[in-house]
Amino acid sequence: MKLTGAQILLKCLEMEGVDVMFGFPGGAVIDIFDEIPKSSVEHILVRHEQGAIHAADGYARATGHVGVCLVTSGPGATNTVTGIATAYADSIPVVIFTGQVPRALIGNDAFQEVDIVGITRPCTKHNYLVQDIEDLASTVKQAFYLARSGRPGPVLVDLPKDIQQQLAEFHYPEDVSMRSYKPTKKPHVGQIRKVVKLLKNAKRPLIYSGGGVITSGGHDELTWLGQTLNIPVTSTLMGLGAFPGDDDLFLGMLGMHGTYAANMAVNNCDLLLAVGARFDDRVTGKVDTFAPNATIVHVDVDPTSIQKNVSVHVPLVADCKSALAALQKETEVSLGDFDWKASYGDWVSKVQGWAAEHPLTYNDDETSIKPQYVVEKIYEITEGDAIIATEVGQNQMWAAQFYKYKKPNTLLTSGGLGTMGYGFPAALGAQRAFPDKLVIDVAGDGSIQMCIQEMMTAVCNKLPVKIIILNNGYLGMVRQWQELFYEKNYCSTCMDAQPDFVKLAEAYGAAGFRVTEKKDVESTLREAFKVDKPVIVDIRVEREENVYPMVPAGASLTEMLLV
Amino acid sequence: MSKHTLSVMVENEPGVLSRVAGLFSGRGFNIYSLNVAPTLEKGVSLMTIVAEGDEAIVEQIVKQLRKLIPTVKVKDLTQLSSVDREMVLLKVNAEDSKRAEILRIVDIFRCKVVDVSVDELIIEVTGDQGKIGALINLLTRFGIKEIARTGNVAMKRSMQIDL
Numbered sequence: 006m007k008l009t010g011a012q013i014l015l016k017c018l019e020m021e022g023v024d025v026m027f028g029f030p031g032g033a034v035i036d037i038f039d040e041i042p043k044s045s046v047e048h049i050l051v052r053h054e055q056g057a058i059h060a061a062d063g064y065a066r067a068t069g070h071v072g073v074c075l076v077t078s079g080p081g082a083t084n085t086v087t088g089i090a091t092a093y094a095d096s097i098p099v100v101i102f103t104g105q106v107p108r109a110l111i112g113n114d115a116f117q118e119v120d121i122v123g124i125t126r127p128c129t130k131h132n133y134l135v136q137d138i139e140d141l142a143s144t145v146k147q148a149f150y151l152a153r154s155g156r157p158g159p160v161l162v163d164l165p166k167d168i169q170q171q172l173a174e175f176h177y178p179e180d181v182s183m184r185s186y187k188p189t190k191k192p193h194v195g196q197i198r199k200v201v202k203l204l205k206n207a208k209r210p211l212i213y214s215g216g217g218v219i220t221s222g223g224h225d226e227l228t229w230l231g232q233t234l235n236i237p238v239t240s241t242l243m244g245l246g247a248f249p250g251d252d253d254l255f256l257g258m259l260g261m262h263g264t265y266a267a268n269m270a271v272n273n274c275d276l277l278l279a280v281g282a283r284f285d286d287r288v289t290g291k292v293d294t295f296a297p298n299a300t301i302v303h304v305d306v307d308p309t310s311i312q313k314n315v316s317v318h319v320p321l322v323a324d325c326k327s328a329l330a331a332l333q334k335e336t337e338v339s340l341g342d343f344d345w346k347a348s349y350g351d352w353v354s355k356v357q358g359w360a361a362e363h364p365l366t367y368n369d370d371e372t373s374i375k376p377q378y379v380v381e382k383i384y385e386i387t388e389g390d391a392i393i394a395t396e397v398g399q400n401q402m403w404a405a406q407f408y409k410y411k412k413p414n415t416l417l418t419s420g421g422l423g424t425m426g427y428g429f430p431a432a433l434g435a436q437r438a439f440p441d442k443l444v445i446d447v448a449g450d451g452s453i454q455m456c457i458q459e460m461m462t463a464v465c466n467k468l469p470v471k472i473i474i475l476n477n478g479y480l481g482m483v484r485q486w487q488e489l490f491y492e493k494n495y496c497s498t499c500m501d502a503q504p505d506f507v508k509l510a511e512a513y514g515a516a517g518f519r520v521t522e523k524k525d526v527e528s529t530l531r532e533a534f535k536v537d538k539p540v541i542v543d544i545r546v547e548r549e550e551n552v553y554p555m556v557p558a559g560a561s562l563t564e565m566l567l568v
Numbered sequence: 569m570s571k572h573t574l575s576v577m578v579e580n581e582p583g584v585l586s587r588v589a590g591l592f593s594g595r596g597f598n599i600y601s602l603n604v605a606p607t608l609e610k611g612v613s614l615m616t617i618v619a620e621g622d623e624a625i626v627e628q629i630v631k632q633l634r635k636l637i638p639t640v641k642v643k644d645l646t647q648l649s650s651v652d653r654e655m656v657l658l659k660v661n662a663e664d665s666k667r668a669e670i671l672r673i674v675d676i677f678r679c680k681v682v683d684v685s686v687d688e689l690i691i692e693v694t695g696d697q698g699k700i701g702a703l704i705n706l707l708t709r710f711g712i713k714e715i716a717r718t719g720n721v722a723m724k725r726s727m728q729i730d731l
Contacts, residue, residue: 122583123586126587126590134583151637185579308631308635312624312627
């Protein structure tokens with residue numbers, strides 16, 4: 006029996022196990038929307054396409070599965086670009102379906118026509134314009150395969166309207182075979198042996214773990230490696246949760262807003278084992294002085310990440326989980342009774358000494374609410390058992406520093422692109438995946454206004470996300486830079502003209518709380534977390550609080566501004 | 569900084585040239601010349617790209633090219649013994665008084681005259697960078713009115729001999 010392109014698409018999604026997609030209809034996808042009610046795939050209607058792509062991304066980060074987004078042509082498609090670039094920067098598997106004008110009109114500047122394949126070429130892992138109905142099913146199959154395999158990333162499929170209407174036999178390919186795409190997964194045995202030898206001879210090893218460990222599902226292997234071999238672990242923003250945040254060996258984040266202990270450890274280590282991280286400039290600071298005394302081992306599934314920013318001594322192209330598992334096996338086989346604890350004992354005490362000397366801290370007081378205090382309270386109340394999404398800026402850094410992520414996939418944050426407006430819609434995606442979990446968006450008053458319209462999506466889909474606004478009436482991170490490096494010229498960063506967030510929440514049918522006194526923070530948070538609908542908690546925090554430690558852009562990691 | 573000749577086999581699908589060219593522009597790499605045409609294998613095209621950069625940049629270019637989904641194979645011919653050729657058409661001023669001298673040069677360089685008019689010649693030349701550079705140098709004084717170049721095409725030699 007022949008099916009229409011729209012029917013074929015939904016069949017493909019069912020066969021990929023997609024249970025939900027996030028999107029917004031329009032003329033160029035109306036045929037697909039016509040079929041959705043007849044399929045098992047649920048569609049969540051957002052209020053702006055940026056919300057749809059971030060929600061799909063948040064769903065993907067929280068579950069580890071591919072997130073799906075469906076939008077119309079032209080403006081519908083272009084509105085997703087920020088979210089696509091966000092997913093691309095953080096290697097998140099998302100498949101985006103965009104409508105396109107009928108093939109006969111392509112290139113004619115038709116109504117709501119845009120070359121979305123051209124526009125998204127630099128920010129997708131790959132993208133397709135389906136030109137033949139016979140290619141539709143295999144293209145969808147490839148799109149999902151590409152999105153989740155190798156180094157994951159967003160894949161876009163552009164669907165002309167007439168393709169959605171044409172008829173064809175449905176046949177979903179079982180396998181994907183592409184001669185030009187064969188990602189390396191297994192690590193090279195010789196390199197693994199080399200690394201184990203380096204570990205054995207090292208005196209001051211350090212693991213620098215990134216988002217790749219989470220994406221590959223390698224957190225158990227990482228935890229084994231750190232804990233069994235007694236190696237301190239520092240993490241990128243994207244890597245938080247891959248190693249238990251409350252473990253004594255965990256040093257917290259490194260880099261620009263990293264801990265003193267982590268940055269000092271990088272500076273003093275003699276072996277740096279970088280796993281699934283890409284030596285981003287926010288991590289390395291001045292590249293020439295990064296890990297100056299260390300032999301650097303770099304495990305990454307993407308060969309382009311290796312030798313891109315820093316020169317690496319031992320490259321290891323592999324999926325992080327496989328590489329870590331191979332390291333575990335090799336250490337057990339060749340060095341079964343080696344005394345790792347004793348071998349690195351002095352180093353671990355030294356690193357822990359740094360952590361005790363300069364822990365993450367802030368000048369708490371009773372007259373104002375410190376944003377760090379709020380994050381600490383969120384951690385205490387939830388006992389670390391929540392999914393935390395963040396917006397971007399100071400709120401994001403405090404959420405990274407003062408909440409201990411114990412499990413992978415519990416921090417959803419735009420690391421690479423730094424997309425303001427990401428957190429709330431991403432939290433909706435996560436909440437849809439885990440309806441019974443507490444999902445919290447730690448926000449700033451600036452960021453939250455970038456996708457606030459998704460409040461309606463939250464309310465009508467019963468996604469009870471809790472938005473905690475650390476409200477300082479500023480675009481705080483930029484203000485911090487202006488204060489420290491631009492002679493306090495606070496140009497366009499003061500945002501104290503703002504909506505009444507409590508009334509705003511209520512206008513949407515959500516609940517709103519405002520906190521102006523420190524004594525009310527904990528009780529209000531507890532109350533808000535119990536409400537069975539979306540909530541905004543507007544917390545008026547100390548206006549000019551800064552994020553510390555801070556390594557100024559381009560400085561060495563040891564040049565930290567402390568509290 | 570040095571020039572590297574990259575031989576890149578790609579799936580011949582829509583947009584592949586723009587993916588490759590976009591990779592260079594988006595990452596700030598410089599393309600000196602780029603030549604594309606189909607190969608004997610159905611659905612596969614060969615690009616010869618001459619790119620400039622130091623070793624680290626070229627290594628990154630090669631890896632990024634390999635990462636593109638439609639890329640089948642990338643070879644850096646610079647480290648290998650290879651044959652490099654470019655074809656160039658040159659429209660040169662050739663009044664009667666200069667014509668004999670130009671034809672003598674054409675003869676020495678074993679190029680072809682492919683069009684003649686009252687005061688112009690079009691010359692076809694094929695060769696490596698050195699030969700083409702030398703010919704252009706010699707003809708410049710007569711006045712080159714137009715130039716059309718294919719960019720380099722290159723192929724690895726069957727016998728790799730260490731010199």
